[in-house]
Amino acid sequence: MSRVVVIGAGLAGLVAANRLASAGVGVTLLTKGIGGLQLSQGTIDVLGYAPDRVTNPVLTLSAIASARPGHPYAAIGAAGVHTGIEYLKQLLPDLLVGDAEANYQLPTAVGAIRPTCLVQPSMVAGHLKDGAKVAVVGLRRLKDFHPALVAENLARTTLPDGGRLVARPVSVDVPARDAEVDSSGLTYARAFDDPAFRARFAAALKPLLGDGETVGLPAVLGLKDRTAWSDLADKLGHPVFEIPLPPPSVPGMRLNEALMASAKAAGVRVVNGTRAVSVRVEDGVVKGVTVATAGADREFTADAFVLAAGGFESGALALDSYGTVTETLFGLPLAGLDAGPLVHGDYWGPEQPLFSVGVRVAGDMRVLDGNGAVVHPNLYAAGGIIGGSSRWAEKSGDGIAVGSAVVAADSILEVLA
Amino acid sequence: MSHEGLEFAGHELARASLDACVKCTICETMCPVSAVTPLFSGPKFVGPQAERFRNGDSVDHSLDYCSSCGTCTLVCPQGVQIAELNSQARAVMKADHMPLRDKLIGQTVLMGKVMTPVAPIAKAALNNKPIRAMMEAVVKVHRDAPMPPPQGQTFEGWFRKRPKPSRTPTRGALVFFHGCAGGYFEVETSKKSVEVLEHLGYEVIVPKQGCCGLAQQSNGLFDQATASVLKLCDDLRAAGTDLTIISSSGSCTGMLKHEAHEIMGVTDDKLKDVGTRIRDIMEFLLDLHEAGELPTDFAPIDMTVPYHAPCQLKSQGMGMPAVEVLKLIPDLTVVESGAVCCGIAGTYGLKKEKYDIAQAVGRPLFEMVKKTNPDLALCDTETCRWQIEQSSGVKTEHPIFLVHRAYGLS
Numbered sequence: 001m002s003r004v005v006v007i008g009a010g011l012a013g014l015v016a017a018n019r020l021a022s023a024g025v026g027v028t029l030l031t032k033g034i035g036g037l038q039l040s041q042g043t044i045d046v047l048g049y050a051p052d053r054v055t056n057p058v059l060t061l062s063a064i065a066s067a068r069p070g071h072p073y074a075a076i077g078a079a080g081v082h083t084g085i086e087y088l089k090q091l092l093p094d095l096l097v098g099d100a101e102a103n104y105q106l107p108t109a110v111g112a113i114r115p116t117c118l119v120q121p122s123m124v125a126g127h128l129k130d131g132a133k134v135a136v137v138g139l140r141r142l143k144d145f146h147p148a149l150v151a152e153n154l155a156r157t158t159l160p161d162g163g164r165l166v167a168r169p170v171s172v173d174v175p176a177r178d179a180e181v182d183s184s185g186l187t188y189a190r191a192f193d194d195p196a197f198r199a200r201f202a203a204a205l206k207p208l209l210g211d212g213e214t215v216g217l218p219a220v221l222g223l224k225d226r227t228a229w230s231d232l233a234d235k236l237g238h239p240v241f242e243i244p245l246p247p248p249s250v251p252g253m254r255l256n257e258a259l260m261a262s263a264k265a266a267g268v269r270v271v272n273g274t275r276a277v278s279v280r281v282e283d284g285v286v287k288g289v290t291v292a293t294a295g296a297d298r299e300f301t302a303d304a305f306v307l308a309a310g311g312f313e314s315g316a317l318a319l320d321s322y323g324t325v326t327e328t329l330f331g332l333p334l335a336g337l338d339a340g341p342l343v344h345g346d347y348w349g350p351e352q353p354l355f356s357v358g359v360r361v362a363g364d365m366r367v368l369d370g371n372g373a374v375v376h377p378n379l380y381a382a383g384g385i386i387g388g389s390s391r392w393a394e395k396s397g398d399g400i401a402v403g404s405a406v407v408a409a410d411s412i413l414e415v416l417a
Numbered sequence: 418m419s420h421e422g423l424e425f426a427g428h429e430l431a432r433a434s435l436d437a438c439v440k441c442t443i444c445e446t447m448c449p450v451s452a453v454t455p456l457f458s459g460p461k462f463v464g465p466q467a468e469r470f471r472n473g474d475s476v477d478h479s480l481d482y483c484s485s486c487g488t489c490t491l492v493c494p495q496g497v498q499i500a501e502l503n504s505q506a507r508a509v510m511k512a513d514h515m516p517l518r519d520k521l522i523g524q525t526v527l528m529g530k531v532m533t534p535v536a537p538i539a540k541a542a543l544n545n546k547p548i549r550a551m552m553e554a555v556v557k558v559h560r561d562a563p564m565p566p567p568q569g570q571t572f573e574g575w576f577r578k579r580p581k582p583s584r585t586p587t588r589g590a591l592v593f594f595h596g597c598a599g600g601y602f603e604v605e606t607s608k609k610s611v612e613v614l615e616h617l618g619y620e621v622i623v624p625k626q627g628c629c630g631l632a633q634q635s636n637g638l639f640d641q642a643t644a645s646v647l648k649l650c651d652d653l654r655a656a657g658t659d660l661t662i663i664s665s666s667g668s669c670t671g672m673l674k675h676e677a678h679e680i681m682g683v684t685d686d687k688l689k690d691v692g693t694r695i696r697d698i699m700e701f702l703l704d705l706h707e708a709g710e711l712p713t714d715f716a717p718i719d720m721t722v723p724y725h726a727p728c729q730l731k732s733q734g735m736g737m738p739a740v741e742v743l744k745l746i747p748d749l750t751v752v753e754s755g756a757v758c759c760g761i762a763g764t765y766g767l768k769k770e771k772y773d774i775a776q777a778v779g780r781p782l783f784e785m786v787k788k789t790n791p792d793l794a795l796c797d798t799e800t801c802r803w804q805i806e807q808s809s810g811v812k813t814e815h816p817i818f819l820v821h822r823a824y825g826l827s
């Protein structure tokens with residue numbers, strides 16, 4: 001029997017499983033599919049807007065935590081986020097750089113400037129300074145990236161620190177594989193893993209670059225080979241940075257695969273492709289979670305459970321046609337339902353209250369009911385299932401996931417010790 | 418179309434699940450076939466997208482390149498039955514012009530019956546270049562594709578003729594399902610499974626049994642496959658209707674647990690009965706361990722061994738029980754391959770037009786296996802073992818071999 005069962009393999013579940021297992025605890029990770037990391041930019045947002053652009057995420061989240069007691073950061077705390085960010089960097093030393101005290105400001109695939117906290121080394125040169133000269137390079141057969149859109153928007157943007165830059169689009173046509181006219185970013189990433197392809201690509205691009213230009217490329221510079229981007233930069237003789245694309249997100253896949261690999265290496269038993277469908281609770285204590293495997297159902301018992309099943313987007317929360325919101329596995333009490341109509345009609349207006357609905361947690365990440373009492377003594381929550389914030393508007397979802405996962409894991413370790 | 422299976426495929430379907438698709442591309446990123454060839458447009462396109470327009474034939478004929486490995490369904494977080502949709506649509510697409518080869522390679526029992534009595538000759542024939550070239554030309558089975566190793570004795574023959582087990586059972590009875598491969602080709606795996614179960618104190622009953630029809634199903638022959646699987650259910654139920662059924666044939670177990678129902682729409686109660694009572698042998702051993710009932714007096718095996726979990730085992734949604742069980746053996750280091758698929762996908766990689774794709778799919782695995790241990794690899798299903806062994810040159814066995822050895826039985 002594993003001592004802890006973690007439900008969900010998004011950022012929150014993977015971090016919690018890693019932390020528990022590396023402390024020597026037996027962990028089973030149950031998931032009905034791959035989590036949300038592959039849909040992300042492959043960076044770690046801690047706090048981007050509050051509502052103004054944030055430059056020091058930890059500092060600003062401390063202010064939010066004291067002003068908004070229902071915000072997840074009030075429960076996790078600046079210290080929890082700090083611990084989480086440091087832990088994640090330590091887990092993925094060759095994939096994430098940065099620190100919780102400063103945001104990078106990076107170009108997006110539409111040429112806006114996005115604040116984010118930890119970034120991949122291949123993106124660092126995208127933190128642009130006043131006077132920068134940028135060549136935004138597109139691949140003709142990669143339809144998800146439009147260099148002119150990016151370059152023109154960047155050129156008319158004032159950088160967050162007031163600076164300006166010049167940017168121009170460049171297009172090259174180097175097929176990822178023969179006879180394919182419409183290749184996905186992932187197909188290109190696999191091609192960039194091959195040094196021979198990188199050499200061909202560099203040879204085609206180098207003559208088109210001007211003196212002193214920094215090269216922005218779609219984030220497809222290798223999936224497995226962590227040195228693909230720096231090797232390309234060397235071959236070009238120019239600094240290079242990656243700009244994340246819509247899914248499939250290659251930087252997100254890198255994070256997902258690395259976290260899954262480290263979890264397995266730490267001894268986590270991963271059971272994929274199985275939805276948790278019911279729970280067994282005795283005297284308030286969660287005893288087991290049953291998953292719908294092929295053939296007969298199967299119960300996983302444990303001392304403690306971490307619910308890291310995400311939110312609406314992953315089916316952990318559901319809204320029916322009567323406007324009733326439920327947490328679909330445990331039927332947990334939800335916060336944020338009394339904020340008036342859950343959906344208002346003003347599309348461009350304030351955040352829809354619906355998206356802040358979720359469970360409320362104590363400082364140790366145990367789930368609370370409406371009266372602030374612990375629902376099950378051995379049930380912890382992490383990530384998107386925790387309500388109280390509009391994560392994509394604040395750009396806080398990753399920080400909440402990592403912080404809550406680490407705090408939940410540490411609380412469990414303390415109890416089990 | 419009057420066939421029941423195809424009717425299900427044409428109309429009923431796991432089709433409702435396609436509406437759950439949010440176009441997240443997660444399935445795309447894991448498909449082993451579209452990763453290596455531009456000829457296949459990938460699970461999201463041929464699956465939920467093309468299915469929406471399908472009225473009879475699929476609108477995307479690249480569907481034929483789907484190997485039905487099931488990876489897409491496994492990783493989809495929204496519950497879309499992508500691989501099942503593909504298998505159904507392909508069966509409809511091929512219904513009017515089923516290649517002779519695809520009809521023949523579904524006949525696993527026949528192959529076993531023909532080859533066993535003449536094993537040395539069969540072996541020689543399968544290793545003979547001109548014969549294989551002829552096979553490739555006539556039935557379009559690639560000349561280098563892995564073939565089952567003919568054996569001089571069937572499992573049934575061994576089971577009947579061996580001396581009675583000396584130990585009296587202490588734990589009750591189990592039914593053993595060996596599958597055609599386990600009956601005719603991978604006889605050693607079946608023997609070792611039975612010996613481990615008997616060592617644990619079980620009485621092992623082996624009813625006379627036929628084929629589960631998996632190879633017919635994956636080649637789109639739903640009528641034959643349905644008849645086979647239902648006949649097999651009768652065979653297995655003849656040994657008792659409340660005993661646990663154990664199998665060391667990972668893919669056939671999957672056919673009984675879910676594929677016959679989910680892909681062909683077989684709703685017969687006897688399938689449900691067998692499908693809920695059957696356990697993969699490593700799954701069963703892990704269950705015993707978790708219940709505190711597995712003796713762990715294993716002798717150390719000082720070895721590092723690569724383990725590959727086959728797609729059809731992974732798609733049963735139980736994780737990788739073999740890894741957990743093998744962890745109990747002292748000094749043994751098991752390295753999980755991390756590979757999505759070995760390429761063979763049942764009979765896919767045998768086919769002349771698919772052979773190169775299947776080899777490309779399996780290449781990272783073959784490299785990993787050779788690097789990890791040039792003498793031994795582990796994998797739970799037969800055709801995958803043949804593929805790994807043939808393409809990497811590394812002997813590949815069922816994980817039960819090491820359990821058998823660690824119990825001092827070999």
Ligand SMILES: Cc1cc2nc3c(=O)[nH]c(=O)nc-3n(C[C@H](O)[C@H](O)[C@H](O)COP(=O)(O)OP(=O)(O)OC[C@H]3O[C@@H](n4cnc5c(N)ncnc54)[C@H](O)[C@@H]3O)c2cc1C
Pocket residue numbers: 007008009010011012013030031032033034035036037045046274275276277308309310311313314315316329382383384385391392395396397398399401494
């Ligand atoms: C459109 C959108 C844009 C966003 N943009 C941003 C952004 O820019 N910045 C930011 O910081 N955050 C953003 N977020 C929020 C961010 O995505 C989430 O906060 C974060 O991904 C949550 O991670 P998680 O691990 O909690 O959940 P997920 O990544 O959703 O993982 C949930 C896991 O649980 C599994 N699961 C669910 N139910 C079950 C069950 N019953 N049984 C078994 N397994 C189950 C799923 O398969 C999955 O593996 C955005 C969210 C959305 C929807």
Ligand code: SF4
Pocket residue numbers: 437438439440441442443444445460461464465492493494495496497499
């Ligand atoms: S993984 Fe599932 S939801 Fe995502 S694109 Fe594929 S079928 Fe659709």
Ligand code: SF4
Pocket residue numbers: 447448449450451459460482483484485486487488489490499500503
């Ligand atoms: S079943 Fe396998 S080969 Fe077919 S689409 Fe899905 S992942 Fe690809």
